Amino acid sequence: MSPENGKILPENDAADLNFEATELTLGLPGKSRVTSDGGAKLGNKRGFFETVDLNFGDKDCGQSQIDVQEAANSPVSKVQVEGWPPVRGFRKNAMTSCKYVKVAVDGAPYLRKVDLEMYDSYQQLLSSLEQMFSCFTIRNYLNEKKIIDHMNGIEYVPTYEDKDGDWMLVGDVPWQMFVESCKRLRLKKSSEAIGLAPRTPPKCASTTERSLN
């Protein structure tokens, strides 16, 4: 949906009879029409995005035309509307109190899921991953976190995709920040993880303690 001008022309307007009925507008889907008292309004429906706007602005019980126009021009944003989607509060709380992310391992055919809320530190998470993919063990170099498959001598580097869609090395940011921004995990084969896990020599004690967290 284009946010700029607030109006969209449907591509197939061959059937023009109900064109106005189906014309899509950002803030005010639905036709603009003359109301029963004869006054023309710019579409008297309070649309989805208008409601979104209301959540932030002042609660003004009377909808002025200007407000409505502004709402129509505001950019599309994925904001929460009160009570939507219609999921019971109990269910919402139950589902959001856990943070399941997918875990992929290079070379394994199936993915797994872990609940990041269940761990307090990187150490716990990596131990758990070790158990899950039980043929690997974790070797913790001072400021490198790697998972090593002793059988095959393959090294795995834990990486994750953050909210921005970037692939990052696990361990750089504080644990809580990681939990909030992590969308999925991937154990990459060391050879493929070049650029993410440089073989730097062990750092001095003070810096390593900080990043081990």
Added chain:
Amino acid sequence: MNYFPDEVLEPVFDFITSHKDRNSVSLVCKSWFKIERYSRQRVFIGNCYSTCPERLIARFPGLKSLTLKGKPHFADFNLVPHDWGGFLYPWIEALAKSRIGLEELRLKRMVVSDESLELLSKSFVNFKSLVLVSCEGFTTDGLAAIAANCRFLRELDLQENEVDDHRGHWLSCFPESCTSLVSLNFACLKGEINLGALERLVARSPNLKSLRLNRAVPFDTLEKLLMQAPQLLDLGTGSYVPDPSSEAYNRLKSAIQRCKSIRSLSGFLEVNPRCMSAIYPICANLTFLNLSYAPGLSGNELTKLIQHCRKLQRLWILDYIGDKGLGVVASTCKELQELRVFPTDPLGAGNAAVTEEGLVLISAGCPKLNSLLYFCQQMTNAALITVAKNCPNFICFRLCILDPIKPDPVTNRPLDEGFGAIVESCEGLKRLSLSGLLSDQVFLYIGMYAKQLEMLSIAFAGDSDEGMLYVLNGCKKLRKLEIRDSPFGNAALLEDVGKYETMRSLWMSSCEVTLGGCKTLAEKMPSLSVEIINESQQMEFSLDDRTVDKMYLYRTLVGHRKDAPEFVWIL
């Protein structure tokens, strides 16, 4: 009119069990009214404010089972403030003072205090069954009172309640002499429980048929419980995180083999997906599977499990099953009647993993489908038309497109035609929830075809008052209408005020009705209670032109309620 003495009619009336039929019988003549009221044991009150305890007690002295519903449905979605109302205590207080021998109480969306639970537990010697759905206001102390005092308790069923968990030993409060339990469901409790007490309780309950555990019950305990209760019909696991190499896991596998009666399975609130294969032996006989609180499984594991469930009639799952997974359901579960697909990410505006494709596959594979709740990314008219053709037996059809005004992505048109096809094809449709981009046209269809419709939920839909009028005029059996964020105003509200007396309730929020319109309605219809919920308190009572944020009206025999909080105006 009365050719038979009362003693003959009474046992005949015993065969009439449905509330609707009983209500009809009572209207035939004075004599039947009298016989019916003395013999009535089960009463259903869909809106607790439509009547009062005194009237209930006066009319039905033989009352044994009472069902009460409190807050309006949209309270589920945070649209009603917590202290709006729906208090249980006055009912228990009045019943306790009377001679009523209450045995069963079923509540939905009520505010239940510990005091009311305690009073309940002490006032009715034969009390047997307590079912609480979506209630709040109580703690585990209230549950302790029920456990301790209800000597013949058979059923304690807690579904999706907000309970303040004091981590007390409420389970230990069941006395050693309590051996009557048939059903115990505490899955919604968040806190720890006394595992030893639970094991002993299950061991001394030979009639236990239904057991649903909470997340705090670990796998090891589950295994022990199953050894004690192979007669279970309904099992809800708590945590299911076994160590696959452990003895406990092996013991569970053999315990499961002995549980030949399990027909209903739920839980897996925490899960080790690699161990789901232990469950496969009971899948063949399952008729109800609820994995809608199991986000720890992936689509693959879920699909593999379902492939073993050929007799499934009801399935509740999360949308990570995906359209492909739904295809597997369609080819496996030929007996399916009810399907609910919930969003894994309920904060919405997210990406549901199912689309119209999954629904079409289901409709093609499961012709017995009659009840649907489906949260999805998108829907097309073509898909809905196909679904309508494949499944003409829908009684309940609830579709929730996560973006509530999304049009058909293929044609960019509203979903009027699709929903129109549903109501035209499904002549027995009783409940309908709409979403997606919708114009007045869909309401024209609903008014025209949905002749059996009893409940309709509307959000972000329609263009004008015409839409609401089509529904009010056409749906003769409408009982509950709830509307949010739609452009319906006073003209629609006031056109036929008598209609609301034939309905249980009407909810309108963020629509175009004004305070003046609501006042007019209240004036014309004294048999209705018209409530304005005014949270922001910016509304002046005298400004009739202001649109009303939230209005809830309902018919009532007892006038305005006395327990309304400050922010509720009853006009």
